[in-house]
Amino acid sequence: MADTGRHHTDAPAPPAPASSARREETPSGTEKPDSTPILELRSLTRVHGSGVATVHALRGINLTVGAGELVAVMGPSGSGKSTLLTLAGGLDTATSGQVLVEGVDLGSLSRAELARVRRNRVGYVFQDYNLIPALTAVENVSLPRELDGVSSRAARREALAALEEIGLVEVADRFPDEMSGGQQQRVAIARALVGDRRLVLADEPTGALDSETGETVLALLRSRCDAGAAGVMVTHEPRFAAWADRVIFLRDGSVVDEAAGSGPESLLPTEAVR
Ligand SMILES: Nc1ncnc2c1ncn2[C@@H]1O[C@H](COP(=O)(O)OP(=O)(O)O)[C@@H](O)[C@H]1O
Ligand SMILES: [Mg+2]
Numbered sequence: 001m002a003d004t005g006r007h008h009t010d011a012p013a014p015p016a017p018a019s020s021a022r023r024e025e026t027p028s029g030t031e032k033p034d035s036t037p038i039l040e041l042r043s044l045t046r047v048h049g050s051g052v053a054t055v056h057a058l059r060g061i062n063l064t065v066g067a068g069e070l071v072a073v074m075g076p077s078g079s080g081k082s083t084l085l086t087l088a089g090g091l092d093t094a095t096s097g098q099v100l101v102e103g104v105d106l107g108s109l110s111r112a113e114l115a116r117v118r119r120n121r122v123g124y125v126f127q128d129y130n131l132i133p134a135l136t137a138v139e140n141v142s143l144p145r146e147l148d149g150v151s152s153r154a155a156r157r158e159a160l161a162a163l164e165e166i167g168l169v170e171v172a173d174r175f176p177d178e179m180s181g182g183q184q185q186r187v188a189i190a191r192a193l194v195g196d197r198r199l200v201l202a203d204e205p206t207g208a209l210d211s212e213t214g215e216t217v218l219a220l221l222r223s224r225c226d227a228g229a230a231g232v233m234v235t236h237e238p239r240f241a242a243w244a245d246r247v248i249f250l251r252d253g254s255v256v257d258e259a260a261g262s263g264p265e266s267l268l269p270t271e272a273v274r
Helices: 081-088 112-119 137-147 153-165 181-193 211-226
Strands: 039-048 056-063 070-074 098-102 122-125 199-203 230-234 247-250 254-260
Touching: 039 081, 056 081, 056 230, 056 254, 070 081, 070 211, 081 098, 081 199, 081 230, 112 122, 122 230, 137 181, 137 254, 153 181, 181 199, 181 211, 199 211, 211 230
Parallel strands: 070 230, 070 247, 122 199, 199 230
Antiparallel strands: 039 056, 039 098, 247 254
16 A cells, blocks of 8 residues: 555666576565556457458456466466467557556557567466577576676576576586476476566466476466566466466456466366365
């Protein structure tokens, strides 16, 4: 309620990528640093194609995700989950409505400004990993930081720290085709978390993982959100959605239900629980 005197980031000026701004320095993971939501979707629609081929992938989505929050998105195949994530990450353009990241309307940005937001503020875990085959694990993870202008040495150091955090430092010098699917997915997650991104978007990040590794990945997303990021994660697994603060359900491009994430068993119709 009371603004504790922290600044508001109204302008799209990206923060200086000071490597000293490490997340360990966050004094308390629970305090909300700013009242501006990290992600806000306003009446968001996305229409593909035209005429008889028209597909309404999203029909007027409203969603606000604040610092510290992890939101799970569930829904049947084709309901618009991936479309929601790509729009939130500035990887696709809305047909109408707005996407605001830390108060900045992505639709108001030039292509270059949008690219900066994607690199500096958004970590994205793709459904199919999208690791670059010709780069090793540590090179894949350090690439976004190098694109930010961080020196190769510093980027490599950060990437190794991110791989260590996810328990994968031993595959640092392997290429994607020398890793298991689960290892590739975790490298993709390390790439999304490196560099203190405030918005982490993950499309079925646990799809290729055994349940134990899946829990590890969720714990990482959860702790990043607890440290002040906002997360949106698509998942089919109620077990993983249980890590979220809220679960939203999509059907045919609309939010049909929303519930607290305090154990998704409570969201299911009672006959489905047994
Ligand atoms: N590039 C595209 N061109 C045409 N239709 C698309 C495109 N991308 C997604 N769609 C359609 O939009 C709807 C939502 O897709 P998607 O967001 O991928 O759903 P989900 O991730 O929930 O499975 C689907 O009907 C899908 O076929
Ligand atoms: Mg999808």
